[in-house]
Amino acid sequence: MHRPMPPLRALVAFEASVRHASFKQAADELHITPGAVSQQVQKLEQWLGYPLFLRQVRQLQVTDRGMKYFSRIAPALEQISAASEASRKRSSDSVCLSLSQTLAAKWLGPRLGDFVSRYPAIEVHINASNTRVDFQREAVDLAIRHFDGKDPALDAHLIFDDEVRLLCSPSYRDSFELECADQLSGVTLIVASPYPYWDDWLTRFTTIDAPARKQITTMHFDQTLLAIDAAKRGQGVVLSNGLLVQEELVRGELVEPFSYRLPLDKSYYLVYPRHPPLSDTACILKNWLLEQSSNVNMDGII
Incomplete structure (x- = not known):
């Protein structure tokens, strides 16, 4: 058919x-x-x-x-790209990096041209997927993973200490005259499935109880990229971190109506298997990624 x-x-x-x-x-x-x-x-x-x-x-x-x-x-x-990438035989001058789609678009993408200009002979493959990479089965050399950094099979290098920030567009902040966190009972909460920290944030910084939270209007997305876009459009408030909204903060498309930030027990780590050792090409990309991460300040803005 x-x-x-x-x-x-x-x-x-x-x-x-x-x-x-x-x-x-x-x-x-x-x-x-x-x-x-x-x-x-x-x-x-x-x-x-x-x-x-x-x-x-x-x-x-x-x-x-x-x-x-x-x-x-x-x-x-993403699945087609990952399946095709795993099936092709890469040369010694190629390297594959796996990371989430949002991180690829928001953090890596704007910087990747620097790597290409420095190392034009290296063929870089980006596996932008929210699925956790399986180094044993997939043709991936390096990955950036959001976890606690503990895995005996992996070498892990800290890229960015994560903390939850509440963000919205300036117009949304002004229209609701947001001055204190308890006012969130009257707004729309934008929920991103990969960033499920609303209960933790509301518990820490508001007096809104559980029954009242159930009455708050919510909007759900399965990708943080889409949730951030909805916040930029003035559709509600979103939880994210500085690493994923650098450009929006610089351009003034998103602001923090409150100064509260929730530390997490997870951070962004650059990881790769302890064995076998990384290729020379993968080491070049690893060192470049660590250099890029060292330029990120506490607010996640270069």
């Missing part, structure tokens, strides 16, 4: 455009022109029958339906 399939090249162009919020940056990643990316996205819009982006001067904004579609296709594209 024939199953109608969307244009696959258009799916790739759309997914990259959402991650970068830019046709130009998506084009750079895919090694095609911005015009070609735009044409591919238009093909997908025609196939779906609705717009995926609001095209404005110097700004590309994904529509609500486009973001919902992205959240459904991105995991499938």
Whole structure:
């Protein structure tokens, strides 16, 4: 039985455009022109029958339906990428790094050009997946993992000490006149499945009891990237950390209405198997990642 399939090249162009919020940056990643990316996205819009982006001067904004579609296709594209990567034989001049999709887009992506310019002969493969990598079965050299740093089979280097911060858009803060944490009973809480710390945060910094919490409006996302985007759009308050919202804080798209921060017993670690030893190429990427992490201050802003 024939199953109608969307244009696959258009799916790739759309997914990259959402991650970068830019046709130009998506084009750079895919090694095609911005015009070609735009044409591919238009093909997908025609196939779906609705717009995926609001095209404005110097700004590309994904529509609500486009973001919902992205959240459904991105995991499938990740699986295809991971399966293909594990099946291909990489040369000694290649290295594969696994990390979450949000961390790849928000922290690694803006910095990766520096590595490529320094080491043009090294072929870098990024496995952007929220699934925990299996070093025994997957062709992955290094990974950035959010955990307590304890695993006898792995060498672990601290990248970033994590702490939970509450964030929202300036307009959302002003519209609700947020001045104290107990006012959160009247807002919308944006819940990201990979960052499930709302109960801990509310317990520590508010007097809102359990029955009252159940009455608070909530919005759920299975990816932190989507939750952050919703907060930028003024749809509620979100929990994240400085590492994942560096650009939004610098541009003033997100602010902290309160100064409370919740330390976690998990942090970001660069990990790799103790045996066998890393290749020379993997060591180069490891040292570069540690150098990049050393430039992050306590607020997660370079």
